[in-house]
Amino acid sequence: QWKVRRTLAFSIHELAVILGDQLTAADLVPIFNGFLKDLDEVRIGVLKHLYDFLKFLQLLHADKRREYLYQLQEFMVTDNSRNWRFRYELAQLILIIELYSxxxxxDYLRQIALTLCSDKVSEVRWISYKLVVEILQKLYACGADELGLNFINELSVRFCHCPKWVGRQAFAFICQAIVEEDCMPMEQFSQHLLPSLLSLSADPVANVRVLVAKALRQS
Known part of the structure; x- marks a missing residue:
């Protein structure tokens, strides 16, 4: 019954703690993989505790663990298109960043973050801005400045020059969050993000201009 599977999906990470690495990899991973393809009511439990479960899978080969990143894309599609809580949980997967290179x-989380920043539900958008910041922090902390710059350029193209004001507002929010969290060198911010942010100071929409002013005040 799906209610039993749902209960197990919400608690499988706790079983992993009890069983340890080897038994988890041997006995729980197949069950976990089955839940990933189950009903939405079951899948949400897996997604909610994905980090808690994956951190016990260090014994798995890197390619095997990478498969779960690929499967995250599948959570963007749900049985009910109005089930935005899946996308909200996806945006909260900030912790799993530490488990991967x-x-x-x-390669995998960047595109999810970009998509969620354009979500029609505001709660999903707000949390996804934090995901963007954490991804940038990971890239710059690892010395991957070129990848960080590529990501910044994508953010500018997709949001700063967005014809919809919500997209331009998202860009201002992201810039503000980047400054608050100090997730990249300020000279890089000044060179690659600040000019785009300044261009929005004359935006025709007042909400965008207000957010730009807040971001500039913090920077």
């Missing part, structure tokens, strides 16, 4: 984070 900066290359994996760039």
């Amino acid at each position: 900066h290359y994996d984070v760039y």
Whole structure:
């Protein structure tokens, strides 16, 4: 019954603590993989505790653990298109960044973050800005400045020059969060993000201009 599977999906990470690395990899991983393809009511439990479970899978080969990053894309599609809580939980997967290399984070989580920043639900957008900041922090902390710059350019193209004011507002929010968290060198921010942010100071939408002013005041 799906209610039993749902209960187990919400607690499988606790079983992993009890069983340890080897038994988790041997016995729980197949069950976990089955839950990933289950009903939304079951899958949400897996997604909510994904970090708690994955941190016990260090014995798995890197390629095997990388498969879970690839499967995150599947959570963007749900049985009910109005089920935005899946996307909200996806945006909260900030912790799993520490479990993967900066290359994996760039290849898999970057695109999810960009998509969620454009979500129609504001709660999803707000939390996804934090995900963007954490990805940038990971890239620059690992010395992957070129990947960081590529990501910044994507943010500018997609949001700063967005025809919809919500997109331009998102860019101002992201810039403000970057400054608050100090997730990249300020000279890089001044060179690659500040000019785009300044261009929005004359935006026709007042909400955008207000956020730009707040971001500039903090920077």
